[in-house]
Amino acid sequence: MSDIILEALNLNKTYTQRSGRFGFNTTHIKALDDVSIQLKQGTTLAVVGESGSGKSTLARCLLQLQPFDSGDVIFQGQHLAQLHKEDLRGVRKHLQMVFQDPFASLNPRMRVGEIVGEGLLIHGVGSTASRIALVHQMLERVGLTAADATKYPHQFSGGQRQRIGIARALVLQPKVVICDEPVSALDVSxxxxILLLLKSLQAEMGLSYIFISHDLRVVRHIANDIVVMHKGKIVEQGAVEDIYTSPQQPYTQQLLQAIPGRKAA
Amino acid sequence: MSEILRISQLNVTPKNDTSRLLVNQANFSLSTGKTTCIVGESGSGKSLTALTIMGLLSKQLQASGNVVFQGQDITQLDDKAMQTIRGAKIGMIFQEPMTSLNPVLTVGYQIGEPLTAHLRLKGQALKSRVAELLEQVGIPASRADSYPDELSGGQRQRVMIAMSIACEPALLIADEPTTALDVTVQAQVLKLLDALKTRMNMAMLFITHDFGVVADIADDVIVMFRGEIVETGTRDQVLNHPQHPYTKALLACVPDAEGLKTLKPIDYAWLSQEATA
Known part of the structure; x- marks a missing residue:
């Protein structure tokens, strides 16, 4: 159970920004400052922090969607930063992502079936007929119907679109799914x-999640372990139970106290 | 605790389809010194209710029913009369602190606008009042000459708050004022609003979808579902002893920080059965 499936070692990433009059000066912003995390097989690791803490940069760096300055990402023993493009593409099949905004992350000109099946096509999985069958299966699994495959994204509500995003990520039978604020744009019901769907899919398909969120109430319900980030640095990490009941760092304590509706102790 | 606003039999419909009730027979009242939260999901009609009070409904929509503010039915007022109330006696804070400020005007100028328009303040008097307001919302007075893009999201929302309370309104309407903010900033802004409400003895109508925020700030709670008010009561009644099936179902979906709850999504089919039963 406690095998590490995905690991980041000492990641550093600095953004350079033009500043000052006419942009003559440059400022460096450390988005990731010596960040190391470990994701255990079959579990959920939540990355929490406020805007600008570097949590989304971490997600993109893990997937090699963005180059980092130094450090390493290891997935099942492979050093991702050293892989060539073609090899990386093979690995990406196992590393998928669910995005925050269900309105912006689906191409409005593609039918749902094409959106969900595109990954299968790119990775050359099966024949046309078997791809269609897989897409239909996956749509039903996330609570939509096979008939929805011929519709366009605008015909769906926000929650249904997020289900499409999840189907797209899971149709390739990935091992790790990175969810970047997957529920923050949705109504609480x-x-x-969606949270329950993610949980049941995890149990069924043996998925490991990296769950990026700013909502500490949501994290409490889905994560096993948690990493608290602040200004590009990891402030504290550990099991969810431990962090919520006895946070060690002042910043974590401050975050937990700021949760609205927390019964005043 | 005197009543300051009473809404009765308020309906909001599109002009071209009056059978579609976006707000359906809403009745409630607000009292001085109290915070009333309207909670509901998107499309439940909570923002439309607030916009109706302000007289800011879109031209494609129409409202019927009565909105009585300080003894006067303000639905009957013309634009000019409404302008003497809006911003002066009723203040409003909008959700998006990034888009609701004018980027080419200094924040000091923007806070001063309602003071000039309603109270005819000028020159030094205006300047010192703006400085005072900035201090009240926790921003150094020297920031009056800053432009919105030089401020953080939380600071911009504080500027919005300063603008809305500039003329010491009797009623403050806040439409999801903290939704776009980080949790720690949100906690600060909520505290600030609560303190201002007490100090100025305002009535506050606070629109939110977050039950955590409700627990922190509300005296009374109104729950809306598909245009209808399904439940009203004190914070304790609604949060701890909900009566309506929808309120119960909605509360069951809210994750808690302690992780003790089993989340249960709303079963709408069951809900409509329950409603007809």
């Missing part, structure tokens, strides 16, 4: 549906 829809949010509960």
């Amino acid at each position: 829809v949010q509960a549906q």
Whole structure:
């Protein structure tokens, strides 16, 4: 159970920004400052922090969607930063992502079936007929119907679109799914549906999640372990139980106290 | 605790389809010194209710029913009369602190606008009042000459708050004022609003979809579902002893920080059965 499936070692990433009059000066912003995390097989690791803490940069660096300055990402023993493009593409099949905005992350000109099946096509999985069957299966698994495959994204509500995004990520039978604020744009009732769906899919397909969120109440319900980030640095990490009941760092304590509706102790 | 606003039999419909009730027979009242939260999911009609009070409904929509503010039915007022109330006696804070400020005007100028328009303040008097307001919302007075892009999201929302309370309104309407903010900033802004409400003895109508925020700030709670008010009561009644099936179902979807709850999504089919039963 406790095998590490995905690991980041000492990641550093600095953004350079033009500043000052006419942009003559440059400022460096450390988005990731010596960040190391470990994701255990079959579990959920939550990355929490406020805007600008570097949590989304971490997600993109893990997937090699963005180059980092130094450090390493190891997935099942492979050093991703050293892989060639073609090899990386093979690995990406196992590393998928669910995005935050269900309105912006689906191409409005593609039918749902094409959106969900595109990964299968790119990775050359099966024949046309078997691809269609897989897409239909996956749509039903996330609570949509096979008939929805011929519709366009605008015909769906926010929650349904997020289900499409999840189907797209899971149709390739990945090992790790990185969810970047997957429920923060949704109403609370829809949010509960999606959280439960993610949980049951995890159990069924043996998925490991990296769950990026700013909502500490949601994290409490889905994560096993948690990493607290602040200004590009990891402030504290550990099991969810431990962090919520006895946070060690002042910043974590401050974050937990700021949760709205927390019963005043 | 005197009543300051009473809404009765408020309907909001599109002009071209009056059978579609976006707000359906809403009745409630607000009292001085109290915070009333309207909670509901998107499309439940909570923002439309607030916009109706302000007289800011889109031209494609129409409202019927009565909105009585300080003894006067403000639905009957013309634009000019409404302008003497809006911003002066009723203040409003909008959701998006990034888009609701004018980027080419200094924040000091923007906070001063309602003071000039309603109270005819000028020159030194205006300047010192703006400085005072900035201090009240926790921003150094020297920031009056800053432009919105030089401020953080939380600071911009504080500027919005300063603008909305500039003329010491009797009623403050806040439409999801903290939704776009980080949790720690959100906690600060909520605290600030609560303190201002007490100090200025305002009535506050606070629109939110977050039950955590409700627990922190509300005296009274109104729950809306598909245009209808399904439940009203004190914070304790609604949060701890909900009566309506929808309120119960909605509360069951809210994750808690303690992780004790089993989340249960709303079963809408069951809900409509329950409603007809």
